Amino acid sequence: MKIAVDQELCSGHGRCYSLAPGVFSPDDDGFCAEAGTEFVVPEELVKQAQLGVGSCPEGAIREIGT
Amino acid sequence: MQWKDTVDTTGNAERFGRDMFNDFDIDDPKFNDNFYDVLDDMVARCPVAHSTVGTGYHLINNYEDVRKAGQDWRTFSSAKGFQPNRGEGIPYLYPEESDPPYHTNWRRALNPFFAPENVNAMEESIRADANDLIDAFIADGKCEFVGQFASELPGRAFFKNLIGVPVEDLPMLLQAMDRHIYGPVAERGEQLGIALAYLGNYLKERSEQPSTGDLIDTIAAGVERDGETCPWEDRVSILTDLTLGGIATTTFVMSGAMLHLATHPEDRLTLAKDPSKIPNAVEEFVRYFPPVVALGRSVTKDVELGGYEFKKDDFVLLNYASASRDPKALDDPQRLDINRDKILHTAFGVGPHRCIGSHLARLELRVVLEELLRRIPDFSVEPGTTQEYETGVLRTMKSLHLVFGDQGDAS
Numbered sequence: 001m002k003i004a005v006d007q008e009l010c011s012g013h014g015r016c017y018s019l020a021p022g023v024f025s026p027d028d029d030g031f032c033a034e035a036g037t038e039f040v041v042p043e044e045l046v047k048q049a050q051l052g053v054g055s056c057p058e059g060a061i062r063e064i065g066t
Numbered sequence: 067m068q069w070k071d072t073v074d075t076t077g078n079a080e081r082f083g084r085d086m087f088n089d090f091d092i093d094d095p096k097f098n099d100n101f102y103d104v105l106d107d108m109v110a111r112c113p114v115a116h117s118t119v120g121t122g123y124h125l126i127n128n129y130e131d132v133r134k135a136g137q138d139w140r141t142f143s144s145a146k147g148f149q150p151n152r153g154e155g156i157p158y159l160y161p162e163e164s165d166p167p168y169h170t171n172w173r174r175a176l177n178p179f180f181a182p183e184n185v186n187a188m189e190e191s192i193r194a195d196a197n198d199l200i201d202a203f204i205a206d207g208k209c210e211f212v213g214q215f216a217s218e219l220p221g222r223a224f225f226k227n228l229i230g231v232p233v234e235d236l237p238m239l240l241q242a243m244d245r246h247i248y249g250p251v252a253e254r255g256e257q258l259g260i261a262l263a264y265l266g267n268y269l270k271e272r273s274e275q276p277s278t279g280d281l282i283d284t285i286a287a288g289v290e291r292d293g294e295t296c297p298w299e300d301r302v303s304i305l306t307d308l309t310l311g312g313i314a315t316t317t318f319v320m321s322g323a324m325l326h327l328a329t330h331p332e333d334r335l336t337l338a339k340d341p342s343k344i345p346n347a348v349e350e351f352v353r354y355f356p357p358v359v360a361l362g363r364s365v366t367k368d369v370e371l372g373g374y375e376f377k378k379d380d381f382v383l384l385n386y387a388s389a390s391r392d393p394k395a396l397d398d399p400q401r402l403d404i405n406r407d408k409i410l411h412t413a414f415g416v417g418p419h420r421c422i423g424s425h426l427a428r429l430e431l432r433v434v435l436e437e438l439l440r441r442i443p444d445f446s447v448e449p450g451t452t453q454e455y456e457t458g459v460l461r462t463m464k465s466l467h468l469v470f471g472d473q474g475d476a477s
Contacts, residue, residue, distance in 0.1 A: 009137065011420040014182060018345070029174070030181030030425055054408045057416050059133065 001046045002065035003053060007036035009060035016061060020045070020052030038064060073112050081107075090117040090125060092150065092360065092383070093251075098457035105388040106400060113372035115385075120151030120251075123381040124374070125360060127388040129395035129412065131372040135363060135384055136417035139165050142363035142382065144419060149254070149459055150362055150381055156255040157262060159307035160300055162361075162419060168296075169418060171289040172304060176422060179228065179281045185425045188227040192430055195222045196437040204441060204470070208448060211466040215434075216320040223430055224312035224423075228281050229305065231268055236313065239264065243314045248458050258306070265309060266302040308422070314460065315357035316427045320434055321453075321463040322355025323347070326402055327439075328447045328468055333404050338439040347404035348431040353411035354402045356387040359461050361415065386412040387461070445470045 005016075005024075012031040016024040022045045027033040041049040053061045079085040084096050086104050091097065097104055108115055108127040115125040126132050135142040146152070147163050158164065161172040178184060199218055203209040221236040231239075238260075245257040273286035285304050288296045327334040337344055360383035365376045376382065390411035391399040414421035421427070448467035456462050 011416070011418055012177065012181075012424075013414060013420055014425060026182055028181060028183070029177035030183075031177075051407065055410060057133070057410060057412060057414070057420075058137065 001041045001049060001063060002038065003041060003049065004038040004062050004064045005032050005035045006058075006060045006062070009058045010035040011058055011060075013057050015055040015057065016052035019055055020048040023049045024052055032060070035060070073114075075112075078107060087112045087115045088118075090115050091119045092117070093119075093248075093458050098455055098461075101387075101455070101457060101461070102391070102400070105385070105391055108385065109388045109392045114374040117150070121381070123150040123362070123383060124376070125383045125385045125388075126372055127385045127392075128372060129389040129392035129410070132384045132386065132389040132412055133416050135371060135382065136412070136415060136419070139169075139418055141366055141369050142384075143366050144169070144363060146362075146364040146381075148361040150383065151251060153251065153255045156258060157299065157303055159258075159310070160303045161422075162307050162311075166418060168289075168291050171291070173418070173422070175284055175289050176281070176304070176308075179284070180422045180425060182425045185429055188223065188426070189429060189433060191227055192219070192223045192433045193437060195219060195226070196434050197441075200437065200441055207471065208467070208469045211324050211468050212317065212321050212463055213465065216317045216324070216463075216466075219320065219434060220316040220427075220430060221313040223426070224309070228312065228426075229268075229309065230272075230280075230282060231265075231309075235264070239309065240313055243310050246310075247314065247460050248456050261309065262302055262306050265305045269302055269305050311421065311423050312426075314462075315423075316430055318357040318460075318462045319348075319351050319355045319427070319431055321466050323351040323431065323435060324438070324445075324468065325447070325453060325463070325466055326351065326354075327435075328445055328466075331446075334439070334443070334445075336404065337435065338443045341436050341439070343404065344432050344435050344439075345428070346406070346409070348428055348435065349409045349411075350402060350404050350406055351431065352413045352427070353390045353409055355461075356390055356411075356413045357460055357462065358413065358415065358421070359387045359457060360385045360459055361419075362459075383459070384412075384415075386415060442470050 010032045016032050017026050025033045073087050075087045078087055082100050113128050117123045126135050143165050144163055145165050161169045199215045203214050222233055225231045225233050242257045242260040246254050272282045277283040285301050288301050362383050365380040367378050369376050390413055393399050395410050414424040445468045448469045451467035453466050454464035
């Protein structure tokens with residue numbers, strides 16, 4: 001699973017790193033530290049990541065590949 | 067009017083005593099009394115509702131449309147305020163009633179104080195206050211939860227941990243904020259003035275002392291606006307807006323959560339036995355009991371959204387409360403399910419104006435429920451009592467009578 005976090009859309013709700021702490025982390029402002037990047041999620045964290053993706057109120061996290 | 071043809075209003079006016087799609091009034095007690103039914107009817111068949119009150123306004127009701135408008139701050143501007151029919155001359159509340167780049171300057175300065183890392187350090191202080199408040203009524207075997215707990219705790223947490231204002235001044239500020247939001251439209255400016263004057267004096271005093279780099283000092287130092295340091299009044303406005311959000315909103319979620327747990331013993335038992343389930347329940351309570359019903363935007367150019375052609379200078383309310391109950395975004399949204407695994411909602415807003423205190427609110431709610439359930443695992447609504455609510459752009463519960471042990475009425 002490959003995902004992209006949109007820097008413009010992330011507004012610091014913090015749902016991603018609360019629900020998927022193995023995949024996302026907060027920066028000093030409480031925004032997603034991975035915003036503005038694309039990365040591959042390790043197989044064992046895919047389920048967690050999906051919960052984070054689906055719970056972002058901004059729709060800022062997208063699955064962009066496998 | 068153009069919208070009359072686009073929305074099926076059958077039965078709406080008969081059911082609610084007012085046509086909530088074409089003649090909406092957010093301050094009408096009929097909306098307060100039929101809150102969830104109106105929201106659910108809107109989200110089911112009225113993507114854009116309309117009001118003829120004052121100069122008129124519109125409501126955007128579906129999740130996707132609320133999200134689009136919230137994120138598109140260039141088209142849906144906050145610079146003309148969040149209340150419909152806002153009185154002339156009322157100072158704007160920043161950062162809420164501003165757009166980027168000024169909004170961004172303030173949020174960059176303020177966000178770190180409200181980020182999880184900083185907020186989590188307040189946990190023990192909040193826990194101690196929760197216990198102090200419980201101590202005051204636990205021996206009575208009952209309480210009026212809103213007055214004795216839910217209206218007190220958020221203010222204490224905010225005053226003690228963030229702004230340093232004396233807790234004794236909380237009732238005065240709560241009253242001014244309450245009247246600013248729910249009081250007669252003509253008196254709202256004056257009530258806000260009371261809070262602005264008090265907080266302005268406090269900020270002035272603090273600005274004359276050496277800076278410690280805390281939140282107050284950061285506000286007093288100001289940020290850049292149009293190439294210069296922003297005016298002093300803007301800094302007072304910042305402190306006032308933060309205070310309004312800090313003391314006048316979480317109360318409703320807290321009260322709603324306790325009402326739910328008082329009337330759903332199985333959920334109460336689940337959370338009392340396994341507090342690790344509380345954070346998920348908190349998110350669901352936030353979704354289900356939205357303290358912020360709807361906040362306004364001014365349309366900056368003609369635009370189509372939700373099947374409606376908005377015109378430049380239209381005023382629209384982003385109906386966060388209905389968007390959080392949109393079946394297109396969330397399965398079975400009318401059900402409060404503390405075990406829900408995907409909780410999508412707009413209770414903290416959406417876009418750059420996302421509630422700055424959201425992490426603090428979640429912490430308060432988690433700690434409060436942990437302590438209440440630990441010390442009072444069994445409670446119910448006092449027989450013969452009912453809950454009173456008040457609704458405008460915000461919503462709150464005015465009273466919730468609880469009894470402890472098995473003496474109450476679980477219905």
